[in-house]
Amino acid sequence: MRSVIVGAGIAGLALAVELRRHGVEATVVEARYPGAGNSSRNVGRVRRMQLTPDLTEFSCRASDKWTRVDEITGGRNPLLYPTRYVWVLYGEDEREVVEPMQPMWDEHDARARVVEPSEVLSAVPVLQGGQRPVGGVIGDAAIVHHDAAVYAYYLFAREAGVRFEIGVRATGVEVTGGHVSGVVLADGRTLPADAVVNAAGGRSGEFARACGVEIPNSPIRREVLVTEPSKPFMTPAVTFYRPQEGWFNQTLRGELVAGVVDVDEPFGMNEESSVKFLGRTARVVLEKAPRLAELRVIRQWAGVYDTTPDKRPLVGEHSELPGLFALNGWSGRGILLAPLSAELLAREIAGLGRDPLLRSFDPNRFAGRDSTVTAHSDYYSGYAH
Amino acid sequence: MCYVITNNDGGFPAPVNPKLPATVASEAIRSDAPALSSSFRLRRPRGPMCAKGYCSQCEIVGPDGRALACQVAAHAAPPPTQRDLLRPLGLIAAFFPPWFYERRFLRPRRLRRLSLHVLRHLSSAGPLAAQAPAVRPRRYEEVEVEVAVVGAAAAEPGAFVVDPDSGDVPLGVYPGRTLGVLRGDRLIAVRFERLVLATGSYERLPPIPGNDLPGVVGIQAAETYAGSGALRRGLRVAAWAPREQRRRIESLATSHGLRLVWMDDRAPRAIRGRRRVRAIVTDRGRIPCDLFVVGVRQPALELALQAGATASLTTDGLPILALDDTPPWLEVRGEAAATTSGVPDVPAACDAMACLCEDVRVSDLKACVAQGFHQAELVKRRTGAMTGPCQGKLCSATVLATLRELGVDAAPTRARPLARPVTLGELAADA
Numbered sequence: 071m072r073s074v075i076v077g078a079g080i081a082g083l084a085l086a087v088e089l090r091r092h093g094v095e096a097t098v099v100e101a102r103y104p105g106a107g108n109s110s111r112n113v114g115r116v117r118r119m120q121l122t123p124d125l126t127e128f129s130c131r132a133s134d135k136w137t138r139v140d141e142i143t144g145g146r147n148p149l150l151y152p153t154r155y156v157w158v159l160y161g162e163d164e165r166e167v168v169e170p171m172q173p174m175w176d177e178h179d180a181r182a183r184v185v186e187p188s189e190v191l192s193a194v195p196v197l198q199g200g201q202r203p204v205g206g207v208i209g210d211a212a213i214v215h216h217d218a219a220v221y222a223y224y225l226f227a228r229e230a231g232v233r234f235e236i237g238v239r240a241t242g243v244e245v246t247g248g249h250v251s252g253v254v255l256a257d258g259r260t261l262p263a264d265a266v267v268n269a270a271g272g273r274s275g276e277f278a279r280a281c282g283v284e285i286p287n288s289p290i291r292r293e294v295l296v297t298e299p300s301k302p303f304m305t306p307a308v309t310f311y312r313p314q315e316g317w318f319n320q321t322l323r324g325e326l327v328a329g330v331v332d333v334d335e336p337f338g339m340n341e342e343s344s345v346k347f348l349g350r351t352a353r354v355v356l357e358k359a360p361r362l363a364e365l366r367v368i369r370q371w372a373g374v375y376d377t378t379p380d381k382r383p384l385v386g387e388h389s390e391l392p393g394l395f396a397l398n399g400w401s402g403r404g405i406l407l408a409p410l411s412a413e414l415l416a417r418e419i420a421g422l423g424r425d426p427l428l429r430s431f432d433p434n435r436f437a438g439r440d441s442t443v444t445a446h447s448d449y450y451s452g453y454a455h
Numbered sequence: 456m457c458y459v460i461t462n463n464d465g466g467f468p469a470p471v472n473p474k475l476p477a478t479v480a481s482e483a484i485r486s487d488a489p490a491l492s493s494s495f496r497l498r499r500p501r502g503p504m505c506a507k508g509y510c511s512q513c514e515i516v517g518p519d520g521r522a523l524a525c526q527v528a529a530h531a532a533p534p535p536t537q538r539d540l541l542r543p544l545g546l547i548a549a550f551f552p553p554w555f556y557e558r559r560f561l562r563p564r565r566l567r568r569l570s571l572h573v574l575r576h577l578s579s580a581g582p583l584a585a586q587a588p589a590v591r592p593r594r595y596e597e598v599e600v601e602v603a604v605v606g607a608a609a610a611e612p613g614a615f616v617v618d619p620d621s622g623d624v625p626l627g628v629y630p631g632r633t634l635g636v637l638r639g640d641r642l643i644a645v646r647f648e649r650l651v652l653a654t655g656s657y658e659r660l661p662p663i664p665g666n667d668l669p670g671v672v673g674i675q676a677a678e679t680y681a682g683s684g685a686l687r688r689g690l691r692v693a694a695w696a697p698r699e700q701r702r703r704i705e706s707l708a709t710s711h712g713l714r715l716v717w718m719d720d721r722a723p724r725a726i727r728g729r730r731r732v733r734a735i736v737t738d739r740g741r742i743p744c745d746l747f748v749v750g751v752r753q754p755a756l757e758l759a760l761q762a763g764a765t766a767s768l769t770t771d772g773l774p775i776l777a778l779d780d781t782p783p784w785l786e787v788r789g790e791a792a793a794t795t796s797g798v799p800d801v802p803a804a805c806d807a808m809a810c811l812c813e814d815v816r817v818s819d820l821k822a823c824v825a826q827g828f829h830q831a832e833l834v835k836r837r838t839g840a841m842t843g844p845c846q847g848k849l850c851s852a853t854v855l856a857t858l859r860e861l862g863v864d865a866a867p868t869r870a871r872p873l874a875r876p877v878t879l880g881e882l883a884a885d886a
């Protein structure tokens with residue numbers, strides 16, 4: 071059994087390592103360098119609670135999986151930093167959405183609680199003096215150092231005999247008798263393969279199209295800024311959705327990373343930073359946490375969320391083209407979801423059957439639907455069903 | 456090649472009257488205690504280097520929170536006198552590669568959670584101020600101009616001129632021919648047809664041991680400190696500079712009564728001292744000195760690179776990053792367009808500091824490459840080199856030149872905005 075994985079992000083690398091555990095040959099094709107995509111552009115949050123039962127169940131298992139990544143990668147340390155997620159509520163309407171979630175979270179051991187404003191302020195003292203929250207959700211979470219994690223997988227994959235084709239783009243697949251038989255590279259070579267996995271991140275839609283398969287996976291830009299380090303002043307990962315989605319936290323190194331989204335951000339591949347983002351993020355974050363004002367921003371960058379209409383990933387084989395597998399569509403949660411998804415997909419590729427945990431991630435679930443556009447939506451309406 | 460220094464004791468002209476305001480940094484130099492801060496990992500003493508606020512090596516905790524000593528008026532804050540109590544930890548850290556979190560260090564696993572929490576607190580970075588500074592969001596504006604210019608030296612009539620020396624802050628060049636600028640109470644996205652950059656240059660540090668010691672300063676910095684009366688008569692100065700900079704250094708020495716004890720275009724073997732520069736070691740032996748002036752320059756290319764220009768390491772003499780190609784609508788002038796360092800090459804010494812901000816030594820780069828990281832982008836993320844507060848201004852040339860010596864693809868890494876650090880308070884805008 072030979073497999074070729076397109077994309078050396080966290081998903082492709084994790085899958086390569088998992089496939090080797092089943093004795094499947096694996097080659098990873100990467101157009102730029104390992105981690106060049108969103109796996110080095112994100113903020114590495116791993117949280118248990120989600121807004122739906124299926125995603126909450128999966129996320130709890132996926133969070134547990136993260137605590138085993140060091141073993142899986144031969145004792146390398148992905149710098150998984152256990153902390154709490156503090157989801158700060160500024161609108162009464164938000165409380166109405168999250169309060170009914172409590173029993174569901176308890177059932178799945180999501181370790182999350184809806185809390186009063188005073189508890190939010192004591193969990194995140196830098197919010198004091200800022201806009202007053204109406205409440206919050208505090209849950210168990212971890213922050214992983216994305217580069218440490220990517221390199222743990224990358225170094226171990228090489229040790230485990232995974233082959234790498236770095237600096238060359240995959241341009242499509244070769245099909246023989248209705249089944250995928252290889253991957254075509256931009257330099258003209260074809261790598262023979264019984265299974266080809268599309269783990270191309272923001273370019274997954276593009277690569278699928280090049281293989282003749284339409285998948286509803288649209289990239290949308292997400293920007294980040296980072297400040298110079300300072301002594302630890304907060305441990306949790308903070309997120310809010312009013313007046314618009316934004317988040318910030320302090321890294322292990324002491325830097326503040328932050329981002330506030332543009333509600334009118336258009337869909338499309340865009341890894342470029344903008345001026346507007348700086349002004350918007352600084353203003354909105356300081357409205358919430360005014361003490362951060364003296365931190366000096368040293369750099370900004372952008373990545374994309376590869377987003378599906380129902381905000382769930384595509385994990386599994388395309389029925390239209392046997393031998394072509396999807397491992398993408400993370401909708402902003404690939405760091406959290408990829409290691410466990412990779413483990414389960416590797417079992418599937420190795421012929422051990424499909425795990426029921428993957429039931430809502432079927433890549434063929436949109437077939438026959440009238441509309442598969444990914445629409446702009448408020449977080450609560452977009453992610454709650 | 457070595458320039459023989461005559462003993463010019465006696466007959467000094469009177470020191471020029473200080474013209475520039477004294478800063479915490481200039482006071483530190485004047486009082487012979489240039490160590491102002493502690494480096495991030497190895498906790499090595501660090502002091503003012505550029506005097507212009509881009510090297511970020513002189514960060515102190517001032518009266519209004521963290522500040523760069525070279526930008527704070529001397530009377531506003533006393534120079535920090537505290538010794539770094541955690542310095543011994545730095546000596547231990549020196550035995551670990553920069554990715555010290557790998558395997559061994561954080562074993563056993565049970566302790567990992569604890570050790571991550573503890574490690575965070577060992578950082579030498581300053582604390583957050585207890586009081587929130589007042590912030591008034593700026594107005595966000597988009598303007599369209601024919602020509603945008605960065606650097607007053609290249610000002611053209613009718614152009615939108617961004618002059619960092621008079622308070623404008625260029626943030627970066629963005630796609631769609633856009634320049635981000637802070638000016639007055641506005642955050643401006645300037646759309647231009649043509650861009651002219653006269654962004655000047657930075658210190659190109661020699662790749663030798665001791666290159667990060669307090670007392671290693673750039674030539675502009677030495678002039679600035681002299682101008683604020685910080686360089687006392689008789690101060691012993693060693694200068695490493697290309698030939699065409701010698702006059703400049705000599706005239707600085709004569710006008711301020713400095714003793715030029717050594718000047719050459721070939722870098723010495725090492726700079727010595729514990730908490731500050733005490734001497735240099737050359738082929739001819741040890742030469743005591745108080746200040747090591749760097750006259751070798753690295754063009755300031757980040758805005759040009761963001762605009763889509765390409766650059767590579769030069770091949771004659773000590774490598775610097777120099778422009779190869781620029782888009783047709785971009786023009787780079789002055790020191791930023793320099794194409795040679797003008798000094799002979801010296802191989803990077805293992806215990807030289809490659810990246811000061813992140814405490815990455817040449818030996819760490821070698822270890823990283825030996826581990827199989829064969830692209831500059833990977834080495835950058837793996838070691839943190841070029842990602843510190845100066846964003847590679849002081850170190851890109853050294854890091855990339857070292858990588859090239861090791862046979863690694865040394866194309867410059869992606870240059871991202873911001874061109875220099877700006878506080879969140881200054882950036883906030885109604886965008």
Ligand SMILES: Cc1cc2nc3c(=O)[nH]c(=O)nc-3n(C[C@H](O)[C@H](O)[C@H](O)COP(=O)(O)OP(=O)(O)OC[C@H]3O[C@@H](n4cnc5c(N)ncnc54)[C@H](O)[C@@H]3O)c2cc1C
Nearest residue numbers: 077079081101107108109112115240271373403404405406
């Ligand atoms: C700002 C931001 C913050 C985020 N925060 C979080 C978070 O807190 N928690 C979380 O769980 N997730 C987060 N994410 C999402 C997460 O980063 C992604 O879901 C995850 O990195 C996806 O990994 P991947 O391996 O699928 O894709 P990528 O890392 O994007 O990797 C895809 C790789 O494929 C390569 N490639 C593409 N096309 C081809 C081709 N044709 N041939 C060869 N190679 C190709 C690319 O060069 C790239 O290296 C965030 C994302 C962003 C942008």
Ligand code: FES
Nearest residue numbers: 810811812843847
């Ligand atoms: S010296 Fe500042 S980033 Fe390397």
